[in-house]
Amino acid sequence: MATPPNSNMSPAEKAKAFDMAQLEMEYRVDLYNAMTASCFAKCMDTRYKEGDLNVGENSCVDRCAAKYWQVTGIVGQMLGGMQQQQQQPR
Amino acid sequence: MNPADLEGLPEEDKQKMVSMIDNMQMKDSLRMYNRLVEKCFKDCVDSFRRKNLDSNEERCVTKCCEKFLKHSARVSVRFAELNAGAEAMMQQQVLQQQQKGG
Numbered sequence: 001m002a003t004p005p006n007s008n009m010s011p012a013e014k015a016k017a018f019d020m021a022q023l024e025m026e027y028r029v030d031l032y033n034a035m036t037a038s039c040f041a042k043c044m045d046t047r048y049k050e051g052d053l054n055v056g057e058n059s060c061v062d063r064c065a066a067k068y069w070q071v072t073g074i075v076g077q078m079l080g081g082m083q084q085q086q087q088q089p090r
Numbered sequence: 091m092n093p094a095d096l097e098g099l100p101e102e103d104k105q106k107m108v109s110m111i112d113n114m115q116m117k118d119s120l121r122m123y124n125r126l127v128e129k130c131f132k133d134c135v136d137s138f139r140r141k142n143l144d145s146n147e148e149r150c151v152t153k154c155c156e157k158f159l160k161h162s163a164r165v166s167v168r169f170a171e172l173n174a175g176a177e178a179m180m181q182q183q184v185l186q187q188q189q190k191g192g
Contacts, residue, residue, distance in 0.1 A: 005107075007100055014103070022110055028173075029118055036165045037125070044157060046133045051156030053164070061161060065168035069176075 031072065039064035122162075130154035 005017035043060035134150035
Protein backbone atom coordinates (compact mmCIF):
# COMPACT_ATOMS: atom_id res chain seq x y z
CA MET A 1 0.00 0.00 0.00
CA ALA A 2 2.28 2.79 1.21
CA THR A 3 5.65 3.43 -0.45
CA PRO A 4 8.30 1.36 1.29
CA PRO A 5 11.48 3.21 2.35
CA ASN A 6 13.93 3.50 -0.53
CA SER A 7 17.38 4.96 -1.11
CA ASN A 8 16.07 8.08 -2.88
CA MET A 9 14.50 9.52 0.25
CA SER A 10 15.81 12.16 2.64
CA PRO A 11 16.41 10.93 6.23
CA ALA A 12 13.19 12.60 7.41
CA GLU A 13 11.15 11.01 4.60
CA LYS A 14 12.77 7.66 5.25
CA ALA A 15 11.97 7.81 8.97
CA LYS A 16 8.36 8.55 8.12
CA ALA A 17 8.29 5.70 5.60
CA PHE A 18 9.60 3.29 8.24
CA ASP A 19 6.88 4.38 10.64
CA MET A 20 4.21 3.94 7.98
CA ALA A 21 5.58 0.53 7.04
CA GLN A 22 5.47 -0.55 10.67
CA LEU A 23 1.93 0.78 11.10
CA GLU A 24 0.82 -1.04 8.00
CA MET A 25 2.41 -4.30 9.12
CA GLU A 26 0.76 -4.05 12.50
CA TYR A 27 -2.55 -3.38 10.82
CA ARG A 28 -2.18 -6.47 8.66
CA VAL A 29 -1.22 -8.63 11.60
CA ASP A 30 -4.24 -7.36 13.55
CA LEU A 31 -6.48 -7.99 10.56
CA TYR A 32 -5.21 -11.54 10.21
CA ASN A 33 -5.65 -12.23 13.93
CA ALA A 34 -9.16 -10.80 13.97
CA MET A 35 -10.12 -12.83 10.90
CA THR A 36 -8.73 -15.99 12.46
CA ALA A 37 -10.56 -15.42 15.74
CA SER A 38 -13.88 -14.50 14.12
CA CYS A 39 -13.88 -17.39 11.68
CA PHE A 40 -12.91 -19.81 14.42
CA ALA A 41 -15.83 -18.63 16.51
CA LYS A 42 -18.23 -18.83 13.57
CA CYS A 43 -17.12 -22.09 12.01
CA MET A 44 -15.65 -24.43 14.58
CA ASP A 45 -17.49 -26.98 16.64
CA THR A 46 -16.37 -26.22 20.17
CA ARG A 47 -16.92 -29.73 21.39
CA TYR A 48 -13.48 -30.48 19.94
CA LYS A 49 -14.27 -34.07 19.12
CA GLU A 50 -11.53 -34.11 16.51
CA GLY A 51 -8.21 -32.33 16.13
CA ASP A 52 -8.68 -32.05 12.39
CA LEU A 53 -11.02 -29.79 10.47
CA ASN A 54 -13.78 -31.62 8.65
CA VAL A 55 -14.92 -30.77 5.13
CA GLY A 56 -17.74 -28.52 6.33
CA GLU A 57 -15.43 -26.55 8.58
CA ASN A 58 -12.87 -26.19 5.78
CA SER A 59 -15.45 -24.72 3.39
CA CYS A 60 -16.81 -22.51 6.14
CA VAL A 61 -13.34 -21.10 6.83
CA ASP A 62 -12.71 -20.37 3.15
CA ARG A 63 -16.00 -18.54 2.75
CA CYS A 64 -15.62 -16.78 6.07
CA ALA A 65 -12.21 -15.42 5.07
CA ALA A 66 -13.59 -14.16 1.76
CA LYS A 67 -16.57 -12.47 3.42
CA TYR A 68 -14.43 -10.96 6.15
CA TRP A 69 -12.22 -9.47 3.48
CA GLN A 70 -15.24 -7.95 1.71
CA VAL A 71 -16.46 -6.45 4.97
CA THR A 72 -13.02 -4.94 5.49
CA GLY A 73 -13.25 -3.35 2.05
CA ILE A 74 -16.72 -1.90 2.62
CA VAL A 75 -15.83 -0.49 6.01
CA GLY A 76 -12.69 1.03 4.53
CA GLN A 77 -14.73 2.73 1.83
CA MET A 78 -17.30 4.03 4.29
CA LEU A 79 -14.64 5.40 6.63
CA GLY A 80 -12.85 7.02 3.71
CA GLY A 81 -16.11 8.62 2.53
CA MET A 82 -16.93 9.88 6.02
CA GLN A 83 -13.48 11.40 6.42
CA GLN A 84 -13.86 13.25 3.12
CA GLN A 85 -17.20 14.65 4.23
CA GLN A 86 -15.74 15.89 7.49
CA GLN A 87 -12.87 17.61 5.70
CA GLN A 88 -15.04 19.48 3.22
CA PRO A 89 -15.69 23.15 4.07
CA ARG A 90 -19.24 23.83 5.23
CA MET B 91 4.83 -5.24 1.73
CA ASN B 92 6.65 -8.35 0.72
CA PRO B 93 10.28 -9.52 0.95
CA ALA B 94 10.98 -8.19 -2.57
CA ASP B 95 10.37 -4.62 -1.32
CA LEU B 96 13.44 -4.96 0.87
CA GLU B 97 15.78 -5.80 -1.99
CA GLY B 98 16.82 -2.31 -3.11
CA LEU B 99 17.58 -1.00 0.39
CA PRO B 100 21.01 -0.24 1.81
CA GLU B 101 22.19 -2.86 4.31
CA GLU B 102 21.54 -0.75 7.41
CA ASP B 103 17.94 -0.06 6.44
CA LYS B 104 17.35 -3.67 5.50
CA GLN B 105 18.62 -4.74 8.92
CA LYS B 106 16.26 -2.29 10.56
CA MET B 107 13.27 -3.65 8.64
CA VAL B 108 14.25 -7.25 9.26
CA SER B 109 14.63 -6.69 12.99
CA MET B 110 11.28 -4.88 13.07
CA ILE B 111 9.61 -7.82 11.33
CA ASP B 112 11.27 -10.32 13.69
CA ASN B 113 10.16 -8.29 16.68
CA MET B 114 6.57 -8.21 15.47
CA GLN B 115 6.54 -11.92 14.80
CA MET B 116 7.82 -12.61 18.30
CA LYS B 117 5.20 -10.33 19.85
CA ASP B 118 2.48 -11.90 17.77
CA SER B 119 3.52 -15.45 18.70
CA LEU B 120 3.37 -14.61 22.39
CA ARG B 121 -0.04 -12.99 21.99
CA MET B 122 -1.35 -16.00 20.10
CA TYR B 123 -0.10 -18.30 22.84
CA ASN B 124 -2.07 -16.38 25.46
CA ARG B 125 -5.16 -16.17 23.30
CA LEU B 126 -5.12 -19.88 22.56
CA VAL B 127 -4.76 -20.78 26.22
CA GLU B 128 -7.67 -18.53 27.09
CA LYS B 129 -9.86 -19.93 24.33
CA CYS B 130 -9.24 -23.57 25.08
CA PHE B 131 -9.60 -23.00 28.79
CA LYS B 132 -12.92 -21.25 28.27
CA ASP B 133 -14.24 -23.98 25.98
CA CYS B 134 -12.90 -27.05 27.76
CA VAL B 135 -12.69 -26.43 31.48
CA ASP B 136 -15.94 -26.05 33.38
CA SER B 137 -15.74 -27.77 36.73
CA PHE B 138 -13.53 -26.92 39.65
CA ARG B 139 -14.20 -29.78 42.02
CA ARG B 140 -10.65 -30.98 41.57
CA LYS B 141 -7.31 -29.29 41.29
CA ASN B 142 -6.09 -31.29 38.27
CA LEU B 143 -7.51 -31.57 34.79
CA ASP B 144 -9.32 -34.83 34.16
CA SER B 145 -8.59 -36.87 31.04
CA ASN B 146 -11.57 -35.44 29.13
CA GLU B 147 -10.47 -31.89 29.75
CA GLU B 148 -6.91 -32.74 28.78
CA ARG B 149 -8.06 -34.37 25.55
CA CYS B 150 -10.32 -31.41 24.81
CA VAL B 151 -7.49 -28.92 25.27
CA THR B 152 -5.18 -30.95 23.05
CA LYS B 153 -7.78 -31.15 20.28
CA CYS B 154 -8.62 -27.49 20.72
CA CYS B 155 -4.98 -26.54 20.13
CA GLU B 156 -4.63 -28.84 17.14
CA LYS B 157 -7.78 -27.48 15.61
CA PHE B 158 -6.86 -23.87 16.16
CA LEU B 159 -3.40 -24.29 14.69
CA LYS B 160 -4.78 -26.04 11.61
CA HIS B 161 -7.45 -23.39 11.29
CA SER B 162 -4.84 -20.62 11.59
CA ALA B 163 -2.77 -22.22 8.87
CA ARG B 164 -5.76 -22.39 6.54
CA VAL B 165 -6.74 -18.79 7.21
CA SER B 166 -3.20 -17.62 6.55
CA VAL B 167 -3.28 -19.30 3.14
CA ARG B 168 -6.59 -17.64 2.26
CA PHE B 169 -5.35 -14.33 3.67
CA ALA B 170 -2.28 -14.44 1.46
CA GLU B 171 -4.48 -15.20 -1.57
CA LEU B 172 -6.86 -12.35 -0.80
CA ASN B 173 -3.92 -10.01 -0.24
CA ALA B 174 -2.29 -11.00 -3.51
CA GLY B 175 -5.60 -10.57 -5.30
CA ALA B 176 -6.08 -7.09 -3.86
CA GLU B 177 -2.55 -6.03 -4.80
CA ALA B 178 -2.98 -7.35 -8.33
CA MET B 179 -6.23 -5.41 -8.65
CA MET B 180 -4.59 -2.22 -7.38
CA GLN B 181 -1.70 -2.58 -9.82
CA GLN B 182 -4.18 -3.07 -12.63
CA GLN B 183 -6.02 0.10 -11.61
CA VAL B 184 -2.75 2.06 -11.50
CA LEU B 185 -1.88 0.78 -14.97
CA GLN B 186 -5.30 1.73 -16.32
CA GLN B 187 -4.97 5.24 -14.91
CA GLN B 188 -1.54 5.62 -16.45
CA GLN B 189 -2.85 4.50 -19.81
CA LYS B 190 -5.71 7.01 -19.61
CA GLY B 191 -3.36 9.86 -18.72
CA GLY B 192 -0.74 8.93 -21.31
